[in-house]
Amino acid sequence: MTTTADLWHHYGRARAERDRAVPKAFHWIWSQDGGPGPEALGDLSGRVVGDLGAGAARHAAHLVTRHDPARVVAVDASPAQYGIATGLYGHLAPRLRITQSDAVPHLRTMTDSYDVLYSVFGAIDFTDPYELLPVAASALSPGGRLVFSTLAHHLGGAPARTDAAATVIPARTPEGEKVTMRRWVLQEHIWTKVLDEAGFGRIAADVLPASAGGPRAADTLLVTAHRPC
Numbered sequence: 001m002t003t004t005a006d007l008w009h010h011y012g013r014a015r016a017e018r019d020r021a022v023p024k025a026f027h028w029i030w031s032q033d034g035g036p037g038p039e040a041l042g043d044l045s046g047r048v049v050g051d052l053g054a055g056a057a058r059h060a061a062h063l064v065t066r067h068d069p070a071r072v073v074a075v076d077a078s079p080a081q082y083g084i085a086t087g088l089y090g091h092l093a094p095r096l097r098i099t100q101s102d103a104v105p106h107l108r109t110m111t112d113s114y115d116v117l118y119s120v121f122g123a124i125d126f127t128d129p130y131e132l133l134p135v136a137a138s139a140l141s142p143g144g145r146l147v148f149s150t151l152a153h154h155l156g157g158a159p160a161r162t163d164a165a166a167t168v169i170p171a172r173t174p175e176g177e178k179v180t181m182r183r184w185v186l187q188e189h190i191w192t193k194v195l196d197e198a199g200f201g202r203i204a205a206d207v208l209p210a211s212a213g214g215p216r217a218a219d220t221l222l223v224t225a226h227r228p229c
Helices: 013-018 058-066 077-093 103-108 129-139 188-197
Strands: 050-054 071-077 096-100 113-120 142-153 167-172 178-183 201-208 220-226
Touching: 013 077, 050 058, 050 103, 050 129, 058 071, 058 077, 071 077, 071 129, 103 129, 103 201, 113 129, 129 142, 129 188, 188 201, 188 220
Parallel strands: 050 071, 050 113, 071 096, 113 142
Antiparallel strands: 142 220, 167 178, 201 220
16 A cells, blocks of 8 residues: 655644744734734634644634634644644644645535635645635635635746646655655636636735745735635
8 A cells, every 4th residue: 555655744843842832923924924814814703714734733723712713623634734733732622623634525525614714825735726626615604705825926936827737846755755746826817717617706816025035935825715605
């Protein structure tokens, strides 16, 4: 039996060892140090919220402790990220539910279940939008909201793609072997097109400038869409 290497095995591990606190702030921008906060999600009081590609579930933990949702489900496919998230924030159950799953099969089982779905450089960046967005629309209740932040251009400055195709980027296995993975870095009008084809309406996008320079600085595209009522 062949298993897929967990390409997120090392991501965030060093931080988890030194910082176990629930974050005091929620940021959408790439550098995670400014810009809009959770107000982009709307009023979360009593709402059921899903974080797609939650990683260590820091954003989800912030929402649970500071914005009074009924429940936040933090979904991530990585066994390592699931382990880190449960170690950090498992005590916030049952209002925080940490789930190890690819986003697409999870959403297929959750028809009309979520009031809000969001992704902060998460599953929407790393999943074929023609597979993910239709099931995200179905998983939202009528009128529900999808919000995601994604790269407005490739790291290094190359422009975002003008078609809904993935860019191949470098990655490493847990053992350090060099491999590749796919990331969708699309221009605003392409995201609008695929969201519309997936059944979303009231689509809006804003470019949030990078807060500082540097070789890995990047502007952020913040996108909001709704399932029609």
